[in-house]
Amino acid sequence: MEYLSPAILLLWDPYVLLALLVGTVFGIVVGALPGLGSVLAITIALPFTYSMETMPSIALILAIYCASIYGGSISAILINTPGTPASAATVLDGFPMTQQGKADLALGWATIGSLLGGLFSAVVLMIMAPQLADFALRFGAVETFSLIALALTCIAGVSRDSMIKGLLAGCFGLLLATVGADTMSGTVRYNFGVFQLSSGFALIPVVVGIFAFSEVISRIGEKIGASVSVDYAGSRLPKLKEVLQRWKTLLRSSIIGTAIGILPGTGAATASFIAYSDAKRFGRYKENFGKGEPEGVLASESANNAVTGGALIPTLALGIPGDPVTAVMMSALIIHGITPGVRLFADQADLMNASFIALFIANILFFIIGILSAKWVAKILRMPEPILLTIVMILSIVGTYGVSGNIFDVYISFIFGIVGYAFRLTAVPLAPIVIGLVLGPPFEESLRQGLLINDGSFLAFFSLVEHPISLVLILITLVIIAVSTFKELTKK
Amino acid sequence: MKENKSNIILGIFTLFICVLITWDSYQPKYNESGLFSYGVSLTFFPLVIVSIMAVLATILIITGVFKANREHASKQNWPLVLKLVSILFAYILCLPFLGFIISSIIFCLLIIPILGYRNKKIVLLVSILSSMVIWFAFKLLQISMPESALLNSIWG
Numbered sequence: 001m002e003y004l005s006p007a008i009l010l011l012w013d014p015y016v017l018l019a020l021l022v023g024t025v026f027g028i029v030v031g032a033l034p035g036l037g038s039v040l041a042i043t044i045a046l047p048f049t050y051s052m053e054t055m056p057s058i059a060l061i062l063a064i065y066c067a068s069i070y071g072g073s074i075s076a077i078l079i080n081t082p083g084t085p086a087s088a089a090t091v092l093d094g095f096p097m098t099q100q101g102k103a104d105l106a107l108g109w110a111t112i113g114s115l116l117g118g119l120f121s122a123v124v125l126m127i128m129a130p131q132l133a134d135f136a137l138r139f140g141a142v143e144t145f146s147l148i149a150l151a152l153t154c155i156a157g158v159s160r161d162s163m164i165k166g167l168l169a170g171c172f173g174l175l176l177a178t179v180g181a182d183t184m185s186g187t188v189r190y191n192f193g194v195f196q197l198s199s200g201f202a203l204i205p206v207v208v209g210i211f212a213f214s215e216v217i218s219r220i221g222e223k224i225g226a227s228v229s230v231d232y233a234g235s236r237l238p239k240l241k242e243v244l245q246r247w248k249t250l251l252r253s254s255i256i257g258t259a260i261g262i263l264p265g266t267g268a269a270t271a272s273f274i275a276y277s278d279a280k281r282f283g284r285y286k287e288n289f290g291k292g293e294p295e296g297v298l299a300s301e302s303a304n305n306a307v308t309g310g311a312l313i314p315t316l317a318l319g320i321p322g323d324p325v326t327a328v329m330m331s332a333l334i335i336h337g338i339t340p341g342v343r344l345f346a347d348q349a350d351l352m353n354a355s356f357i358a359l360f361i362a363n364i365l366f367f368i369i370g371i372l373s374a375k376w377v378a379k380i381l382r383m384p385e386p387i388l389l390t391i392v393m394i395l396s397i398v399g400t401y402g403v404s405g406n407i408f409d410v411y412i413s414f415i416f417g418i419v420g421y422a423f424r425l426t427a428v429p430l431a432p433i434v435i436g437l438v439l440g441p442p443f444e445e446s447l448r449q450g451l452l453i454n455d456g457s458f459l460a461f462f463s464l465v466e467h468p469i470s471l472v473l474i475l476i477t478l479v480i481i482a483v484s485t486f487k488e489l490t491k492k
Numbered sequence: 493m494k495e496n497k498s499n500i501i502l503g504i505f506t507l508f509i510c511v512l513i514t515w516d517s518y519q520p521k522y523n524e525s526g527l528f529s530y531g532v533s534l535t536f537f538p539l540v541i542v543s544i545m546a547v548l549a550t551i552l553i554i555t556g557v558f559k560a561n562r563e564h565a566s567k568q569n570w571p572l573v574l575k576l577v578s579i580l581f582a583y584i585l586c587l588p589f590l591g592f593i594i595s596s597i598i599f600c601l602l603i604i605p606i607l608g609y610r611n612k613k614i615v616l617l618v619s620i621l622s623s624m625v626i627w628f629a630f631k632l633l634q635i636s637m638p639e640s641a642l643l644n645s646i647w648g
Contacts, residue, residue, distance in 0.1 A: 047635075048633060048635065050635075051633060051634060051635050164548050164551055164552060164555075165502075165552075167544070167548055168502075168506060168545060168548045168549070168552075171541050171544050171545045171548070172506075172509075172545070174541050175509070175513065175538060175541050175542065175545070178537065178538045178541070182534050185534060187521060187522065187534055189522070189534060189535075189538070190513060190516055190538070192516065213580075216576075217573060217576060217577065220569070220572055220573060220576050220607060221568040221569055221570075221572070221573045222568065222569070384608075384609045385607070385608075385609075386603075386604045386605075386607035386608050386609040387604060387609060387614075387618055389607065390599075390600055390603050390604050390607070390618075390622075391622055393580065393603075394596055394599070394600075394622065394623075394626060395626065397583070397584065397587075398592065398626060398630060398635075398637060398638070401587070401636070401637070401638055402630065402635035402636055402637070405636040407584070407587060407588055407638065410584050410587070411584065414580065414581065414584055418577065421573075425498065425568070426498040426499070426501065426502045427495070427498070428502065444537045447532075447537060448532060448537070451532055456532070
């Protein structure tokens, strides 16, 4: 317990508690509004964290993360439209329950499933992350390079539709990261005479442009929806006995969600579908799936919230964000001068322990606020989309401006909004761009340091004697590239 | 947009970026190595990345020319997108001159009806209310907001 005292002291701050509360409410609302999603919610909040202290900003981001994934279930259940992709499987049984007049109970099942899945993965995070970080202390520059290469390959390799476009997006992100002053020599690269680019592309304007602006332009380009008709629904928790009757599905879904969260390149949407399919095959009430069976809602929601803790394991312990949400979260940490990765647990143990406890509290908070606020969130779902999108645009612009007080950053955001929109039209995934941008500097630095240490020898990266971990990682990377290429070539 | 066409356009755009970066990499400033060589040159990593991108772009162009065609992006409302992008750009341009509140009110008054919501009273209320609320919230959080150079010079 003694080692937790400094962590608890970090949390015992009204700003931290306020950040958790505001983040939870904001996350639930944005998560519930269809099409916005966790990435946009965190992206909008990101510029605000710049002016906050470290612990409150971590608390804010974690609260938004957990709450937004839960919030997606509200619209999934009430209006048959998932608020976030993570809740796509929830509509399959959630909306039929609404049609049967049991919307309040469906919301209760979603809330309890999200809470238990989230808490499960938070516990796994607390146990596994320090162990993984201990192992990662054996990583030098060579191993770090190989690990990042593997992570980038995984992320690109599981990109929807096309591995080639995924790799292209990742490379584009890596290239963007080379613009600006080189960390080793100080020479400014690829700014093409633009003085404001001497320090490179700032993370926030690019992230806001790529995700927020391009999303808005894309929504407007496709079709603006009218406001939807939503019946009031409060929230009613299921009986404990009914939850316990479905404990095996709950446990399996939580494990699936946590495991999927750990893997780079996969996210909450994948987890919720896999867990739902698993429950449909092995659940206690599998014959009722699709007709309003609470076990379906429980499986989907516990899995998608279990992703939150799992995804933080590689992000915090290795500095490898596995999906766009954790990439944006990593941006928030980097802004505060905290570099996720192998040294984080050694150098900032109290901060990490405080973050784990904050994740716990965030899960409990969205449970409480979710139960109390379901009726009000249902009202917000009636907001006309033109008004909603306009507010998102204004918040994105002023948020980006607020980081540096420089209008140039807003122009960068605007340009990347158009670039992001063009990429959406050409089916290029956006997440690898941001992940490449975040991982680019340590990737290049570890390569150059590795070569310096080994007198310029590339063979050292494959050495079984000197760097066996690097050899294994590179072999896995090559296998993934080979398998993905084979799949791509044999695809019709 | 048809997939083939979009792949070809994407491939050509990527090749253009590769050429640009490669051209800049041979500028004299990158050869001034200073006291240390740092393992490899400054341009090694970017050139490796653009080489990979060039290969991927070529594959995309080839698949665009030879593979079966299919639609993968839904039809876009281009006039509406152009209007939005133009007004958004104009809003950003106006921010340093008119400040946040005036620019945002005008922006909302213009954009919300264009996007399809035309209840004038609500649009006016939302425009003023949202701008004021965001302004005060940001001021409370001590986050810098665009201020009007014009109005500041008038009022001193």
